[in-house]
Amino acid sequence: MPPRPAPRGLDAGLRLAAVAGVFLVPAVAPPLAGVLQLAGAGAAAAWLEGWRPAAAIRGVMAAVGAALLASALLLGGRGGLWILETGLLAGLLLRARHLAWSGPRALWTAVLVLAVSLAFFLALGSGGDAGQAWEALCGEVGRGLESSFGVLSNRPPPGLTPEEVQAEVAALRARTLHFLPGILFLSLFTVALANLFVARLLIHRWAGREVFGPAFRLWRFPEALVWPFIAAGLLSLYGRGGAGAVGDNLLLGLGGVYLVQGLSVIAFHMERRRVPGYLRWGFYVLLSLQWYGLLSAAALGLLHTWFPLGRGGGAGDTT
Structure with missing residues (x-):
């Protein structure tokens, strides 16, 4: 398909309004924030495809400004941080x-x-105090968990007393806060990856252009990542206190990275064998529902660092 011409006039104005709307919707309807967080920036970048680079960045800035103004006038400023983060990611993708x-x-x-x-x-x-900012974030996460699961104390599941439920909630809170840095990294990694794929898909469908290559089945992350992963494993096994926590969180974050690399290897072999799309998605859903499936895919991605399990080749290749 030949690339479509750049939008102009009314078409350009409508696209800019759509971008501002995507930035503002989560502030109006918070339940949609999770979905749009994974697709909003990518869709915005795709809508501005074909614009000159400087014009596209100005378009994102104008959409962010319009969304912030509407939020301030109509919603008391709600969603301002989300608007800024989404606009920043859209501008980066452009x-x-x-x-x-x-x-x-x-x-x-x-x-x-x-x-x-x-x-x-x-x-x-937090007034520029990074330590206070982290403590505030941990406190917010802890209170969110307690409010979400605290209701079980009043109506405990069969076979559990309110005290046992409170103890389980406290243990969950402690585990979550222990792994919070790794969870935050995986959240940012997932948001960036999802928006990248959305932008790539929509630009291909709307403008007929291939961007952000190579194809996912050929992706391969730097070999050097294996050394922090090995160090994280050693710290997790033998570290104490803060060192053990650093190892646990590095292991969690880099495990997610190798999971993506493992999925790219699986995608390569599915493409090679021309597996139908509906079977691929069914396999990915089943894989995601089982912890050992995700662990196996991450192990596959780790092995791909040394062995050519896909077209990406051996350890000497770079992407």
Whole structure:
């Protein structure tokens, strides 16, 4: 399919309004925030495909400004942080697309930018004190867990007393806070990856252009990641206190990265054998429902670091 011409006039205005709407919707309807967090920035980047680089960035800035103004006037400023983060990710995807970055490079840059911006906004809300910002975040997460599961104390499941339920909730809270850095990394990684795929898919369908290559089945992350992974495993096994916590969280975060690499290997072999799309998605759903399936896929991704399990080749290849 030949690329479509760049939008102009009314078409461009409607696309810009759609971008501002995507930024604002989660503030109006919070239940939609989770879905749009995984697709909003990617859809915004796709809607502005075909614009000149400077015009596209100005378009994102204008959409962010309009969404923030509407939020301030109509919603008391609710959703401002979400609007800024989504606009930042959309702008980054547009910039990466114009520079013809590969998918993995755009992904890692997006994760880094999201992490830095989140840390900045958290510190800004705590007067520049990073330690206080982290304590506030942990407190918010802990209170959220207690409010979500605390209702079980009043109506405990059969066979459990209210005290036992409270003890289970406290244990869940402690485990969640222990793994919170790794959970945050995986959340940012998932958001960046999902929006990257959405932008790639929509740009291909709407504009007929292939961006953020190579194809996912050919993705391969840097070999050097294996050494932090090995160090994390050793710290998790033998570390005590803070060192053990660092190892646990690194193991969790890098395990998610190798899970994606394992899925790319699976996608390569499914494509090679021309497995129908509905069977592929069924397999991925079944895989995600079983912890040992996810662990096996992550192990496959780790093995791909040393052995050519897909077209990505052996350890000397880079993506």
